[in-house]
Amino acid sequence: MFDVNLPPPTARSLLLTVVGELMHSSTEEAWTTALLRVLGGLGIEEHAGRQLLARAAAAEWLERERRGRAVHWRLAGRGLGLVSNGIRRSNAYLAGPPSWDGRWLLLFVTVPNQLRTTRKRLYGGLSWLGMGNPLSSVWATPHVDRKDDLSELVKSLGLEASSLAVIGPVQATGMTDREIVRNAWDLTSIAESYELLLAQLEDLAEPSDEDDVLLTYLRLLNVQQRLMRRDPFLPELLLPEWVGREGAETIRRRREQWAPIAHARWAKIVQECAPD
Incomplete structure (x- = not known):
């Protein structure tokens, strides 16, 4: 539905979208058939959906409980952590651009060539933290409040001995703040994705029924995630003109419009799927 020039969503990311939005507390549960119905609406076939749930249980971010012939699912400890972090980041994103005191959080890190998997995980984690790469082996973000998340990422990958993190303003002897922004992120590509999304939302016909609202809502959430x-969510002082702010505001309005209907429909689906 939303073609915004981004890599297509993985099945795992769609499952995280579903459980993160619809089961985001430890007390919210769902039957297998309810989850498979929604995942099917998002393009994941039943067999693939069952495998996806089994892998989520093995990774300990979902847990299951058999009740007779049916299975109940809820978020496990690791899943709750992932979802809580995602909700916190989403709320900040939808609230608008942050203020900025001129300081950067900088990471200097080297990863040996033979640790390709570690490097891939590091780069993915740094991207999620909104960090860009202005120079070789240097990563930067104006979001200095993410220092604890950065520390946790570095420790989880065992890179403490080859990393150095500092917080402070840049000096006149090197890159300026604006030059860091220009070199660290491909903002042109991200802007194109926002422009495509805004055009598609403007032309989008209103969902036809409650099921359509639920699936459209979940697809939009996945696009937001x-x-x-990719969007470093930069303060206005660093990026005065940014289409991403209009994009985030439009997403926020659509979410407010569709969320009550989507959650009500999900509650009905869970009830409909309950075994006799």
């Missing part, structure tokens, strides 16, 4: 991985 993928945009958040």
